[in-house]
Amino acid sequence: MDFPKVVITRRIPRQAIELLEQHATVFLWDKEEDAIPQEVLLEEVKDAHAIYTNVSDRIDREVIASAPLLKVISTMAVGFDNIDIKYATERGIAVGHTPGVLSETTADLTFALLMATARRVVEGHDYVKSGKWTSWSPMLMTGQDIYGATIGIIGMGRIGEAVARRATGFGMNILYYNRNPRPEVEEQLGAKYCLMDDLLQESDYVVLLAPGGIGTNKLMGDREFGLMKPHAIFINSSRGTNVDEAALYRALSEGQIWAAGLDVFDVEPTPTDHPLLSLPNVTALPHIGSASIATRTNMAMIAAQNIIAGLLGNELLHIVNPSVYEN
Missing domain, CATH: 3.40.50.720 (NAD(P)-binding Rossmann-like Domain)
Structure with missing residues (x-):
């Protein structure tokens, strides 16, 4: 047969x-x-x-x-x-x-991307390897604090919950936006449900973990990035289609937000001449969220x-x- x-x-x-x-x-x-x-x-x-x-x-x-x-x-x-x-x-x-x-593995990568972006790890690595490090300086490669900061998680599914658990270890204030509130997550992790606009305005780190699809297409655009703090960092480990990349480029290049860490892009593989890859305040990865x-x-x-x-x-x-x- x-x-x-x-x-x-x-x-x-x-x-x-x-x-x-x-x-x-x-x-x-x-x-x-x-x-x-x-x-x-x-x-x-x-x-x-x-x-x-x-x-x-x-x-x-x-x-x-x-x-x-x-x-x-x-x-x-x-x-x-x-x-x-x-x-x-x-x-x-x-x-x-x-x-x-893959929830825990992707949460590991998401938090690693957050930390690498906040503390300019990739930028610092390139700085050393290129021979630019000639002396110590008080403000050399200064980044953003993570411990005690406010993290806003858009999409409190399995991965969002796993990221929130990691955030508790850094004493972070946890906000989240989801289609439906998650009372059990609020009770276990001290997370606070809020409207998306409030999350964007109050968070030091905005982590996008919403599923892809028609309802979330270009969820983050000019208006949303405009609500974020000037020192805020945007992390995307969900889908590239969830972000208006032209709007993100404007927000980063014009100083509306401080930096972005991206594991996903609208078009993958991302062309090397993509405008976002030209920015020093972008940490980019090749969609490796679950890649253990x-x-x-x-x-x-x-x-x-x-x-x-x-x-x-x-x-x-x-x-x-x-x-x-x-x-």
Whole structure:
């Protein structure tokens, strides 16, 4: 009997590939630094029963429509705004993701990015390596204090809560804005729910952790950055689409806010001539929020298990569109 076919759009840990090979014939795009070309993806999904994807792929209506045998799509990520969920559901295709497993790792990176930006760690590293450090100076590479400052978290989900826990260790005053208040977080961590405008005006650090999507597209723009303090720092570990990057550039270059730490961008990979990368007060990373070896391996295995469940006609471990089972 022929095995069903799984298209894997990017190199993943070998353990996950071996698990899938027990249940399916695997096509793997194995060029780690390059996304699968659209024409290759469209050709390979023609006889595919499953797509194993990630945040860099657009699994849109065209891709899904090109795959008449498709039963399951699984993304090695929490976010799924790169997938046409509505059309997949109409087609009866289950969509899986990997929530929960990366929360602590992403919170680690988010707080590391906050600290590196506040204390100008990357800038200082480059200063030393370039030979510019010729003497000690009282105001050399001075940054912003973290301990005792006010942090405002936009999006109090699992990652937001994990960042808030880390903030308590630095004696920070924690504000948050969320679609719904989280009384348990307020009780456990001393966080205070407030309107977004109030959060922006009162915070020394604004940390964006909202999910991507239509409701959060360009959530941070000229008006929002204009409400922040001149010494405030903006951190984004969510989605690049949540930020109007031109507005952020204006805020940083004109001194409306002090600095930004960015793990995500509207277009990824970010071109080297991106205006934000020209600013000394921007610390930029290549979307590595969950990039610890243990976490990425765990994510890969969960995504593979979602695929196998879908191929066998079983419920996915973590499903985005549970209504698909109603049909």
